[in-house]
Amino acid sequence: MDRRFAVIDLETTGHSPSKGDKIIEVGLVIIENDEITDEFSTLLHPGKDISPFITKLTGISNDDVKKAPRFQDKADEIAALLQNSYIIAHNVPFDLGFINEEFAFAGLKKLQNPVLDTVELSRILCPKAPGFKLGQLAEFMNLDHHDPHRALSDAFVTAKLFLTLKQKLYTLPYETVTQLLQLSKQLKSDLEELLYDCQQAFGMSIEPEAGMDSFRGMAFRAIEIPKKKHFDIATAFGNYLDDIFEEDGSMQKLMTRYEKRDGQREMSETIYDAFQSNNHALIEAETGTGKSLAYLIPAVYEAVRTNKRIVISTYTIQLQAQLMEEEIPLIRKLLPFSFDVALLKGKQHYISLEKFERSLANMQSDNYDITLTKSMILVWLTETDTGDIDEIQLPSSGYYFYRGISSDSEGFADPNSPWFSRSYYQKARKKAQQADILITNHALLSTDMFNEYQFLPSYNKAIIDEAHHLEETASKHYGLKLDYVSIQYMLSHIGATDEDGWLNTTLVKYRFTAEYFPFETWNDIFQKAKHEADDMFRMIFQYVIEQKQRDRSLSDIGRIQYRFQTDEAYSSKWNVILEMVSRFIFYVRDLIHMLSQLDYHASEMDVFDRHEKINLQESIESLQSIIDRMEELFLMEDEQDPQVKWIEIEAKGAKNAVYLYSEPTDMSEILADEFFSQKKSLILTSATLTMKNSFTFVQNRLGLMPEDTVAVKIESPFSYENQVQLMIPNDFPDVRQGNQDDFIYSTCEAILSLADITQGRMLVLFTSYDMLRKSYWLLKDMMNAEDYMVIAQGISSGSRSRLKKNFQSFDQSILLGTSSFWEGVDIPGEDLSCLMIVRLPFQPPNHPIYEAKSQRFKNNGKNAFFELALPNAVIRFKQGFGRLIRSAGDRGIVFVCDARIVKSRYGRFFTQSIPSVPVTYDSTEKLMDKAEKWF
Structure with missing residues (x-):
């Protein structure tokens, strides 16, 4: 049916009409018969000053609106344009709130039109989009966006976006449209009539289109897994490397800006040799080596030659995506033979169609986020080949809902179930079993390692990228964790017999009486x-x-951390806690007993279907797991397997926001026994494995025997001597003598001075959230609002990648980061010209794990600082240093505020562990002069 749509966009003085913010520009576009038929645009005088920030964002200044009309002068004209139309906006509540506020002020009725929000529509119909801001969507859908943050331009782009989304709606399967129609009443957009029109367009033909499958009212993409082919390789490995890396080789032909890197070939040959001799290898490949390509070539060659899969494990999802989307396609072009690659993650990443189908039948308790999540997933299922939830960005509370519909919640796989052949996780496993190269992550690798290798298909050779994270990840998976929310989530999932949990639903469904289940006792x-x-x-x-x-x-990392021992007797209060633990375990044992009795009666009567059996078995196992973990954390102490146990609380959170952890104090023997002795050849690589060119620290941490391990350091091809200046001020206050506020002030002065020289483009790395926060607010006080865009982790909203993109999108910006920003953040070229390291990245000495490990070193007569604290800090420092130079054309300054790097007896460990660069230790004033001249 033909409908009229009015697409509106506003530029305003701020975010809140109720606080006096006003409209400064209106852009309106009319759509009829799926064509743009009219437009309207006007600047408006807001009756107040426009801030420098808004002027910078929109380009609209006080001079531009000096002679512009007031809103009330244009109110009737705008109201007429909006009449008998759907109102469309990118974030409708924002635009409609401002318009209605102004209409009320002008004496007009508030708008009651049906609305369509293109943010919401985009989330539902384009769930794979990388983001849902207008600019991001325009780029994703190849829509021209000539003048961002100007009302008419934004309205035109929003109109084109809506027409694209409407077109997409009509490509969806009948089942998906029908399910969306049932969910639409709880959405913000008035979608019912559009969805009904779409449903009617199917007429009598509702057969699934080619490439689509449907089952029990759901449509999803059909996935075929091709059978594995085997290829014989006769050519020697070195010949392939000649064909790829030498002058006029295939690499140069494929890549227009290819630069030959000797280190890349050296790394490939080292890995090949380690595979042939069945040795393990440690390879530090500095930035610019091109290590992903260097290890993929020998891995693919070896896997295809021997017909035995090789596992590649990464720490981050980003690197997995890079391997699958960039490196593997390039390798396919470089090598003259085919190979199969699969990506396998933990079960919690894959959606369970069975669980999701059940959730669609139950909408009574759904809030908006769950409705939106269900709508997104319905469309995503028509597009995904993997069922991996990482492909889309769910709303925040949507992830809690997703926990209950992931494959992790399915329980034991039943090959006889009609859902088994449609399971994304089972398909991922099958693909993994047929693959030559299996890409996974350290978390699943560790889970597999400590569960008798039952999660990954068998392998004897593997490459561990980002290997400096292996010990930490393995330690977490060997240890255990428990928190209040998880316990309550599990209990609520089961429920009392008068609540909404699965137990009540099951007892009512099968009409169980008190003869077979003790209702009152259970509830009590x-x-x-x-x-x-x-x-x-x-x-x-x-x-x-x-x-x-x-x-x-x-230790305070945003949470307060407290290390405890099970036999501590610091106060009678701890004994009270132990009594409560024992009492809680007693109650949970009683619950398990009653569920076991229910299981017995149900089996005798043969009444439960597969779903109820799984729920019952899972509940018993989950409750037993809670008991096991509570006992291990509070009531047991194994002297043969020393564990560090600690509590973390969110001091400003709920009074039960408590997290319990336990990890080994030493992973070396565990990894040696469970991993390195079990596999023929394991290659561990990273840009940061050495301290002062020595691998000793990482070998000791991982339990690698030097006689079984090849250790190679691949130098960077970059000319650091010419590309980097390392500067350290000699006049900063000493923060260790209680001068933290003075130190922060000096840091902020240096940030602004360097920013003037580099036009922003600065990344500032902190070791403390508290210091970052104080610096952010001090910078805001010290500078004019229009000088720089200051973006701060934990203060500015958004994920790490979103903050990075915001930083790159502004001409003069300063990015303040901590924790995750020390590594894995690539900002190449002129976007980053200065890296500031505020403090050397030592772990707090009272961090529970560090404390326990330090004690172990002391007990063994070793120096904990030089054996543990210093190597960890040096490796972290190298990670931070590596953020600056990402290509041969980059230039920049590394400014280290912490003079310990020069003054302390251990400072040389930092400077001698990074590439050789010019170092200047001088007054801040002289450093600024030198920086200006150097740039």
Whole structure:
């Protein structure tokens, strides 16, 4: 049916009409018969000053609106254009809120038109989009966007976006449209009539189109897994390297800006040799080596030659995506033979169609985020080949819903189930079993390692990229964790017999009586268990607060961390906690007993279907897992397997926001026994494995025997001597003498001075969130708002990649980061000209894991600082240093505010562990002069 749509965009003085913000520009576009038929645009005088930030964002200044009309002068004309139309905007509540506020002020009725929000529509119909801002969507859909943040231009782009989305809607399968129609009443957009029109367009033909499958009212993309082919390789490995890397080789022909890198070939040959001799290898490949390509070539060659898969494990999802989307396609062009590649993640990443189908039948308790999540998933299922939830960005609380519909919640796989052949996880496993190269992550690699190798298909050779994270990841997976939310989530999932959990649903469905299930006893003990858990975690929370008050030095990383021992007797309160733990375990055992009795009666009567059996078995296992973890954390101490146990609390969070952890104090023997002795050849590579060119530290941490391990350092092809200046000021206050505020002030002065020289383009790395926050607000006070865009992790909204993109999109910007920004952030070229490292990245000495490991070193007569703290800090420093130079054409300054790098006896470990660069240690004023001249 033909409908009229009015697409509106506003530029305003701020975000809140209720606080006096006003419209400064209106852009309107009319759509009829799927064509843009009219437009309207006007500047408006807001009756107040436009801030420099808004002027910078929109280009609209106070002079531009000096002679412009007021809104009330144009109100009737705008109202007439909006009449009898759907109102469309990119974030409708924002634009409609401003328009209605102005209409009320002008004496007009507030708009009651049906609305369509293109943010919401984009999330539903383009769930794979990298982001949902107008500019991001325009780029994703190849829509021209000539003048961002000007009302008419934005309105035109929003109109084109809507027409593209409407077109996409009509390509969806009948089942998907029908399911969306059922969900649409809880969405912000008035979508019912559009979806009904779309549904009617199918007429009598509702057969699934080619490439689509449908089952039980859901449509999803059909996936075929090709059978594995085997190729014989006769050519020697060196010949392939000659064909690829030498002058006029295939690499040069494929890549227009290819630069020959000797280190790349050296790395490939080292890996090939290690595979042939069945040795392990440690390879530090500095920035610019091109290590992904260097290890993929010998891995593919070896896998195809021997017909035995090789595993490649990464730490980050980003690197997995890079391998699959960039490196593997390039390798396919470089090598003259075919090979199969698969990506396998943990079960929690893959959606369960069975669980999702059940959730669609139950919408009574859905909030908006869950409705939006379901709508997004319905469309995504028509596009995805993997069922991997990482492909889309769910709304925040959508991830809690997703936990209940992931393959991890399916329980034991039943090959006889009609869902088994449609399971994304089972398809991923099958593909992995047929692959020559299997790409996974350190988390699943570790889970597999500590569960008798039952999660990954068998392998004997592997490449571990980002290997400096292997010990930490393995330690987490060998250890255990437990928190209040997880316990309550599990209990709520089961529920009392008068609640919405699966137990009540099942008992009602099969009409169980008190003869077969003790309803009153269950409810009594169930409520006692929930209350005991709540009281117990509140008591633990309070206990940690009291310890923090006694010991101000307790580690604080946004959460307060407190290390404990099971036999500690610091106060009677701890004994009360232990009593509560015992009581809670007692209640949970009773719950398990009653569920086991239910299982017995159900089996005798043969009444439960597969879904109920899985729920029952899973619930028993989950409750037993809670008991096991509580006992290990609080009631047991194994002297043969020393563990560090600690509590983390969110001091400003809920009074039961408590997290419990346990990890080994030493992973070396565990990894040696469980991993390195079990595999023929493991290649560990990273840009940061050495300290002062020595691999000793990482070998000791991982339990690698030097006689079985090849250790090679591949130098960077970059000319660091000419590309980087390392500068250290000699006049900063000493933060260790209690001058933190003075130190922060000096840091902020240096940031602004360097920013003037580099026109922003600065990344500032902190080791403390507290120092970052104080610096951010001080910078805001010290500078004019229009000088620089300051973006701060934890303060500015958005993920790490979103903050990075925002930083790159502004001409003069300063990015403040901590923790995750020390590595894995690539900002090549002129976008980044200065890297500031505020403090050397030592772990807090009171961090529970560091504390326990330090004690172990001391007990063995070793120096914990030189054996543990310093190597960790040096490797972290190298990661931070590596953010600056990402290509042969980059130039920049590394400014280290911490004079310990020069003054301390251990400072040379930092400077001698990075590439050789010119170092200047001088007054801040002289450093600024030198920086200006150098640039």
